[in-house]
Amino acid sequence: MKFCRTIPLASALLLAQSQVPMPAPASQHLSEAAPAPVAEPVRTHCSIEAMNYRLLNASTRIEFQGTALLPAATGKAKVKTREGISTIKAKFEHLPAASTFGEACLTYVLWAVSPEGQTANLGELQVKKGTSKVMATEQMPAFGLMVTAEPYFAVTRPSDAVVLKNTLGKDTKVKVELVEAKLELVPIRQYAMNLAAAPVATEPQTDLSMQQAHQAVRIAQGAGAATYAKDALARATDYLQQTQPGQGDVKGRAMAARSATQSAEEARVLAERGQRMELEASARKLTEEKLEQARQEAAQATLAKEQAVTQAKLAENDNETLRAQLMEQFNGILETKATARGLIVSMSGELFRTGQSTLEPEAREKLAKVAGILATHKGLRIEADGFTDSTGTAAINERLSASRAQAARDFLVSQGVPADAIVTRGLGAEHPVAGNDSAEGRQENRRVELVVSGEGLTDAPASH
DSSP states (O other): OOEEOOOOOOTHHHHHTTOOOOOOOOSSOOTTOOOOOOOOOEEEEEEEEEEEOTTOOSOEEEEEEEOTTSTTOEEEEEEEEETTEEEEEEEEESOOOGGGGOTTOOEEEEEEEOTTSOEEEEEEEOOBTTBEEEEEEEOOSEEEEEEEEESSTTOSSOBSOEEEEEEOOTTOOSEEEEEEEEEEEBOHHHHHHHHHTSOOOSSOOOSHHHHHHHHHHHHHHHTTHHHHOHHHHHHHHHHHHTTSTTSSOHHHHHHHHHHHHHHHHHHHHHHHHHHHHHHHHHHHHHHHHHHHHHHHHHHHHHHHTHHHHHHHHHTTTOHHHHHHHHHHHHHTTSEEEEETTEEEEEEOSSSSOTTOOOOOHHHHHHHHHHHHHHTTSTTOEEEEEEOOOSOSOHHHHHHHHHHHHHHHHHHHHHTTOOGGGEEEEEOTTOSOSSOTTSHHHHHHHSOEEEEEESTTTSSSOOOO
């Protein structure tokens, strides 16, 4: 047996997030209630033992241990791999009703988790007297196993109510990797919020499959499926109607309940995606409006100084006059200094995130104002020099700094600055303006400098 070492993480961090008070049952909510807001999935570190079954020549046994949510729970499984497919036969004991973890929970689901954090629903645990058996197959060569409490069997992403995780058994005969998986988990409280925002079922259901079907449709309704996933919700509702007494035989109603649950989950996922896309579109529109406002402010400032610009054009051979005018304008936006190369407009601060070359919104606003000034002075030449902090190799930093310079150039061109007036250089971590031993210093070093030159700007002595 081999182990890949890593720093174990306290899984209680993961489990604590699920211990959120559940809202009271929604007995008086109207069918026209607004959808519950979409919650961001919980992104958390979870230590889990992923078994590598690729080279397994025979079957092996693993065990399950209850988490802090359900410490008394236990389980065992036999895993056999053949032609790249692992067959899992598991048995779990000491499982209470899933509703123990809140009104939104009706069942348990077994999940496979890859070392990269990918998850696969392996099936529902049907509990009788605290015991459940399940058989499933999985094609991932390496995976860990865990059990979560869920609102219904067809969920496509695990909840944050993790109750069991696999662990080493005495007879485990495969390579084991302790993986720090970065999982996306759905907060159980989100399902409860969806239930609270949806109409209550008219008749209480006693059969678990029927309960799950009604639960899934209500959750989809509460998530906004009527707005964002009408077709999928309509299918789920049609299947749900087929579960009513008198609609076929028992087997047919059970199949309809299963189809209703699956269609409702599809509707919920589509609604969640639709809301998120709508929010992202609103954020993009707001950013564009801010950029337009910045551009207009720059244009207004330019018009306000039209008389001064006209006088500067009449005296464009007067180097000191032109230099002073541009220095004043640029300094009103960003720190600028005169050098033998020309005017250097320094853009530092929160321009880029570490390892990225996408301009932050604040940087774009300032660049829009700079572009408004550059566009009014014909014949200027601009060199955009990109810099990085000392993080990363020299080769990576050189490419990254060049990308940052190019990002600044592309934005200036989009704001009306002639493309043939701008060149770029990537200087990597050279010429830092602050120490790289602090986050603040590294942020200052992730910068772009615009060297503005041309007639009247390059003959002045450098200032220090």
